[in-house]
Amino acid sequence: MITGGSVGYYPEPGAVVDLLAAGEGTLRVLRWSQISVVMQSAMSALNPVLSIGSQLTDVLQAHRPGLGQAARQARAADLLAMVGIAADRLGSYPHELSGGMRQRVMIAMALALEPQVVIMDEPTTALDVVTQREILEELMQLRERLGFAVLFITHDLSLLVEIADSIAVMYAGRLVERAAAAALFRAPRHPYSLGLLSSFPALHGPRRRLTGIPGSPPDLRRLPAGCVFHPRCSYAMDRCRTDTPALIRLDVPGGGAAGGEARTAACWLQDGSAPAPAELAVPAPPRSRPPAPPATAAPAPAAPDLARSQP
Amino acid sequence: MTQRADTTPPPGTGTPLLEARNLTKHFPLRGRARGRAGRLRADRAGRGGAVVHAVENVSLALAEAQVTAVVGESGSGKSTLARLLCRLLEPTSGQLLADGRPVPSGRRGGRSYARLVQMVLQDPFSSLNPVHDVRYHLARPLQVHGMAEPGESMDDAITGLLERVALTPADQFIGKYPHELSGGQRQRVAIARALAVRPRVLLADEPVSMLDVSIRLGILNLLDDLRERERLAILYITHDIASARYLADTIVVMYAGQVVESGPAQAVTDQPEHPYTRLLLSAAPDPDRAGSPALRGRGAPPSLVTPPPGCRFHPRCPHAMAVCADAVPPGFDVAAGHVSACWLQADDLSAAQAAPIAPHGPAPAPREEAR
Numbered sequence: 001m002i003t004g005g006s007v008g009y010y011p012e013p014g015a016v017v018d019l020l021a022a023g024e025g026t027l028r029v030l031r032w033s034q035i036s037v038v039m040q041s042a043m044s045a046l047n048p049v050l051s052i053g054s055q056l057t058d059v060l061q062a063h064r065p066g067l068g069q070a071a072r073q074a075r076a077a078d079l080l081a082m083v084g085i086a087a088d089r090l091g092s093y094p095h096e097l098s099g100g101m102r103q104r105v106m107i108a109m110a111l112a113l114e115p116q117v118v119i120m121d122e123p124t125t126a127l128d129v130v131t132q133r134e135i136l137e138e139l140m141q142l143r144e145r146l147g148f149a150v151l152f153i154t155h156d157l158s159l160l161v162e163i164a165d166s167i168a169v170m171y172a173g174r175l176v177e178r179a180a181a182a183a184l185f186r187a188p189r190h191p192y193s194l195g196l197l198s199s200f201p202a203l204h205g206p207r208r209r210l211t212g213i214p215g216s217p218p219d220l221r222r223l224p225a226g227c228v229f230h231p232r233c234s235y236a237m238d239r240c241r242t243d244t245p246a247l248i249r250l251d252v253p254g255g256g257a258a259g260g261e262a263r264t265a266a267c268w269l270q271d272g273s274a275p276a277p278a279e280l281a282v283p284a285p286p287r288s289r290p291p292a293p294p295a296t297a298a299p300a301p302a303a304p305d306l307a308r309s310q311p
Numbered sequence: 312m313t314q315r316a317d318t319t320p321p322p323g324t325g326t327p328l329l330e331a332r333n334l335t336k337h338f339p340l341r342g343r344a345r346g347r348a349g350r351l352r353a354d355r356a357g358r359g360g361a362v363v364h365a366v367e368n369v370s371l372a373l374a375e376a377q378v379t380a381v382v383g384e385s386g387s388g389k390s391t392l393a394r395l396l397c398r399l400l401e402p403t404s405g406q407l408l409a410d411g412r413p414v415p416s417g418r419r420g421g422r423s424y425a426r427l428v429q430m431v432l433q434d435p436f437s438s439l440n441p442v443h444d445v446r447y448h449l450a451r452p453l454q455v456h457g458m459a460e461p462g463e464s465m466d467d468a469i470t471g472l473l474e475r476v477a478l479t480p481a482d483q484f485i486g487k488y489p490h491e492l493s494g495g496q497r498q499r500v501a502i503a504r505a506l507a508v509r510p511r512v513l514l515a516d517e518p519v520s521m522l523d524v525s526i527r528l529g530i531l532n533l534l535d536d537l538r539e540r541e542r543l544a545i546l547y548i549t550h551d552i553a554s555a556r557y558l559a560d561t562i563v564v565m566y567a568g569q570v571v572e573s574g575p576a577q578a579v580t581d582q583p584e585h586p587y588t589r590l591l592l593s594a595a596p597d598p599d600r601a602g603s604p605a606l607r608g609r610g611a612p613p614s615l616v617t618p619p620p621g622c623r624f625h626p627r628c629p630h631a632m633a634v635c636a637d638a639v640p641p642g643f644d645v646a647a648g649h650v651s652a653c654w655l656q657a658d659d660l661s662a663a664q665a666a667p668i669a670p671h672g673p674a675p676a677p678r679e680e681a682r
Binding site for chain 2: 100128131132133134140156157158159161162185195196198199200201202203204207209210211212213214215216217232
């Protein structure tokens with residue numbers, strides 16, 4: 001049950017569909033053809049008793065009724081080729097494929113209808129690093145060619161800094177910071193982002209002791225009052241224990257996130273009433289990544305103030 | 312370049328507490344899988360049942376107050392190696408030496424061996440019994456090994472254990488059940504349980520990969536403290552080479568059941584010699600990297616039922632030579648304590664041996680799951 005907020009999908013400039021208000025019929029058309037998803041566990045997302053060919057053509061049959069059987073088969077073979085799998089694998093069952101191939105099939109399936117938005121929920125977490133890297137490379141090439149927007153969900157911040165344009169950091173159900181990838185990595189503004197960054201040992205340079213973040217993530221049934229991060233925050237002030245900070249826009253020169261969005265953080269240290277500690281006020285680096293070309297960039301669904309609670 | 316004999320373990324800086332010499336583990340295949348793989352194998356091996364070549368000829372020394380990291384992808388044999396080292400599995404061949412003395416095979420001496428070598432498993436959600444509290448989990452090893460009698464001395468011993476893993480105040484944790492603890496706290500209880508018998512060797516199999524990113528460092532730092540404070544010899548098994556670099560003194564890289572490179576942690580990550588180590592490092596996430604990395608050696612690990620002859624990495628290796636498909640490369644010393652098992656380090660190859668061969672096909676067939 002979604003208890004508040006809205007999700008806007010912008011199929012073309014000027015038009016907006018509120019996905020939460022939309023009826024089943026509208027959603028049925030939009031799902032997969034406009035917005036598709038890649039799950040973490042391909043083994044459980046794929047049907048074990050159907051060949052991958054029949055699972056790929058199933059999507060086409062449902063959404064492209066005009067397409068004949070031969071055309072569906074040809075399209076399925078094209079999709080597999082796109083993710084680097086030979087077409088003779090169409091008859092294979094999921095258990096006959098390696099983990100990396102199964103994940104590639106999931107990506108091919110998500111791209112079958114050329115959606116505008118692809119949501120990827122930990123798509124490579126279960127894979128070995130070499131396979132992960134190969135799939136990410138393919139994904140980035142496909143994104144450049146087809147122009148879809150990717151929402152990449154992962155716990156691996158060091159990977160995200162490498163591949164993402166813009167990063168939104170979540171903690172205990174809330175967004176706490178959003179910034180361009182390089183800005184977040186070099187100049188975090190929220191203490192949780194700073195803590196996360198110091199939780200990943202580096203591959204180069206002198207070895208130094210890192211601290212991570214003290215304590216554990218909170219129980220979502222008993223969230224702390226005020227800022228949800230305050231029990232683990234070394235900068236916590238009195239105000240943090242009582243007042244919940246809103247996600248506010250920060251004036252950081254050059255620190256704007258991709259897509260023209262301003263940089264935001266939800267922290268009382270950044271509300272401008274007092275200078276923030278030096279490590280949370282590092283000047284942001286100039287943008288190194290060119291913004292996505294506007295001609296192909298599809299507006300991602302925006303979800304302002306979405307709230308969901310589970311009884 | 313000097314070539315080392317296969318039986319010499321990589322040198323550690325201290326006294327080796329636990330030493331593995333040429334450990335090999337083959338798992339026989341049963342049932343249908345055996346029939347299929349047996350046919351495949353029949354061309355090469357003639358008669359005899361098909362086996363999974365999980366660990367092949369691995370030598371390793373764990374020294375006091377040293378962390379040795381074993382790095383490899385899934386299916387590289389690193390967990391099998393840990394199970395061999397704590398004698399959950401009997402090796403097919405090879406030898407274990409504890410304190411320089413050969414460990415008897417079979418079930419003999421199991422309890423005294425358990426007092427020397429303890430293990431921490433990957434998943435603290437399933438390695439603790441949900442129906443028992445922390446007191447029970449920590450009292451069991453103390454009782455079984457006669458380290459404490461039930462009563463007050465037991466409670467003191469348990470409190471001491473909880474303090475050693477920084478679960479303080481101990482009386483707040485002693486009566487808790489696993490579901491009342493966070494993942495990090497559970498893993499600390501699992502470590503405390505391993506420490507109960509005052510072991511000198513701790514085998515940690517992916518101890519942080521199931522934990523929230525923000526608390527992994529806490530567990531790694533605890534292992535580092537234990538290494539220093541209690542002079543434990545620690546084996547840290549991981550797929551994350553950055554964390555191995557962070558924690559370990561020595562890194563051992565495994566591929567398809569074989570050790571391909573070993574040496575001081577920073578030497579292995581900063582001057583990798585083996586093409587597989589280089590591939591692993593180029594694929595690892597790295598926020599400091601500019602642009603995408605060039606992967607040299609695409610594809611997947613081979614089937615361990617019918618592993619490639621010679622170097623098991625040669626079908627993927629960008630530098631593969633004729634000799635690589637013929638003979639298993641021995642370890643070559645490339646620097647002090649830094650060993651690479653790669654024919655590129657040999658300086659006496661004939662022209663025929665050194666002739667480059669193309670990496671096999673586009674991608675090897677998916678490997679059989681060997682778990």
